[in-house]
Amino acid sequence: MGLNPIEYRPWKGQRSEHARRFLVIADSILRHSLRSKWFLAVLIIGFFLAFGLNIIFLSITPHESLTGEQMASLLNNGIFYIFIVILVSMLCSDLLAEDMRSSSLVLYLSRALRPAGYIIGKFAGAFETLALFALLPPIILAVSITATQSGSDYLSSMEVILETVLAGVVATVFLIPIGMMISSLTRRRTYAAVGTFMFVFVLGLVAGIFSQFDPNWQLLDPGNVLFFTFDVIFGVSLPEDIDAWLLLAMALVLTVPPMAFAYYQVLRKGVGK
Numbered sequence: 133m134g135l136n137p138i139e140y141r142p143w144k145g146q147r148s149e150h151a152r153r154f155l156v157i158a159d160s161i162l163r164h165s166l167r168s169k170w171f172l173a174v175l176i177i178g179f180f181l182a183f184g185l186n187i188i189f190l191s192i193t194p195h196e197s198l199t200g201e202q203m204a205s206l207l208n209n210g211i212f213y214i215f216i217v218i219l220v221s222m223l224c225s226d227l228l229a230e231d232m233r234s235s236s237l238v239l240y241l242s243r244a245l246r247p248a249g250y251i252i253g254k255f256a257g258a259f260e261t262l263a264l265f266a267l268l269p270p271i272i273l274a275v276s277i278t279a280t281q282s283g284s285d286y287l288s289s290m291e292v293i294l295e296t297v298l299a300g301v302v303a304t305v306f307l308i309p310i311g312m313m314i315s316s317l318t319r320r321r322t323y324a325a326v327g328t329f330m331f332v333f334v335l336g337l338v339a340g341i342f343s344q345f346d347p348n349w350q351l352l353d354p355g356n357v358l359f360f361t362f363d364v365i366f367g368v369s370l371p372e373d374i375d376a377w378l379l380l381a382m383a384l385v386l387t388v389p390p391m392a393f394a395y396y397q398v399l400r401k402g403v404g405k
Contacts, residue, residue, distance in 0.1 A: 153245055154253030161227070161257025171222055175265055178215030183269040191276045196283035198274055198292045200366035207270060207299060208359045216266055216307060217332050223261055224311025225325035227254050228394065232401055233319035247399045251312075255391075258308045267300035292366070299365045306358055306387065307332065313390035316397035347373040351382040 165171050186206060274296040278289040307328075314331060315324040332354055339353035350356045351374070360379050363370055370376060 154249045154256060157250065157253030158257035158260055161223075161254065162260045165223060165261045168222075171219070174215065174218055174222065178211075178219065178265055179269055182209070182212045182215060183273050187273050187276050190273075191280045195277065195281055197281045197285050198277045198289040200292050200295060201368055202277075203270075203274060203292055203296055203299070204362050204366040204368045206273065207303070207362050210355075212303075213355045213358065216262070216303060217329060219262055219265055220258075220307040220311045221325045221328040223258055224308065224315045224328055226315070226321040227258060227312055227324075228315040228398070229318050229321050229324040232316070247395060251391075251395050251398055254312065255308060258311070259304055262308065263300070263304045266303040267297075270296050270300045270303075295365050295367075299362050302361055302365070303358060306361075306383075307354060309387045309390035309394065310354070312394040316394045347371065348375055348378055350374070351378055354386055357382050357386060 271293070274293045278286065278293060281289060310331060311324075311328045314327040315321075318324050318327065336353040336355055339350055339356065342349035342352070351360070357379065360370055360374060361383060362368075364376070364379075370379070
C-alpha cells in the first residue's frame with residue numbers, strides 16, 4: 133500500500149484588513165450571546181413586557197399620529213431600563229474578564245491588533261447584541277404606531293421615528309462602558325455581572341437619598357440620566373429644577389471615564405502588568 137504525501141494546500145480567500153479585524157471580535161460576541169439560552173430568555177421576556185403589549189395595544193387603539201411626548205413616556209419606564217441593566221450585566225460579564233482569566237488578551241494583542249482595536253471590537257459586539265433589545269424594538273414600536281395612525285400627518289411621525297432611532301442608540305450605548313469597566317477589574321464573570329448590576333443599583337440608591345436635599349442629585353442615577361436624555365431628544369421639557377448642563381456633564385461622566393479606564397486596563401494587561 134502506497135503512502136500519500138502530505139502536501140501544502142494554500143488557503144484560498146480574501147484576507148481581512150488589519151483595520152477591520154475588530155469586526156471579527158464583534159461578530160463573535162453577537163453569535164456567542166445568541167447561543168446563550170439564558171440571554172435569549174431574558175431578551176424575549178424583556179421584549180414582551182416592555183414592548184410586545186404596547187405594540188399590540190397601541191396599534192389597535194385609535195390615534196391621530198405618533199408624538200414625541202408619547203414615545204418619551206413609553207421609553208421612560210422602569211421595565212425598559214431594568215432589562216437594559218440586566219442584559220448589560222449578562223453581556224459584559226465575560227466581555228473582558230474571561231479574556232483576562234484565560235490570558236486570551238495577550239493572544240489578541242500578539243496579532244496585528246492594537247488595544248484600541250480590541251476595545252472597539254468588544255464595544256461593537258456589545259452594541260450589536262444589546263441593540264436587539266434597546267434599539268430595534270423601540271423602532272418597531274414607533275413604526276407600528278405610525279403605520280396604524282388615523283391622521284395624515286406622517287411627516288411629523290417620521291420625525292419622531294428618527295428621534296426614536298437616536299434614543300435607541302443612546303439607550304444601547306449608555307451602560308456598556310460601565311459594564312466594560314467592571315469587567316476589566318475582575319477575572320470572574322460572576323463578579324463582573326453582579327458588580328455591574330450593583331454599581332448601577334448603588335448609584336440609584338445614593339441618588340434617591342440625596343435628591344431630597346437637591347433635585348440635581350437625581351442625575352447621579354444612570355436611569356434618571358437616561359430618562360432625562362430621552363426627554364431632551366423628544367423635545368419634552370426637563371423639570372425646572374434639573375440643570376441641563378449638569379445632565380450633559382453626568383452623561384459624559386458615566387460613559388467616557390469608564391471607557392477610558394477599560395482601555396487603560398487592556399493596555400496595562402496587554403503588556404503583562
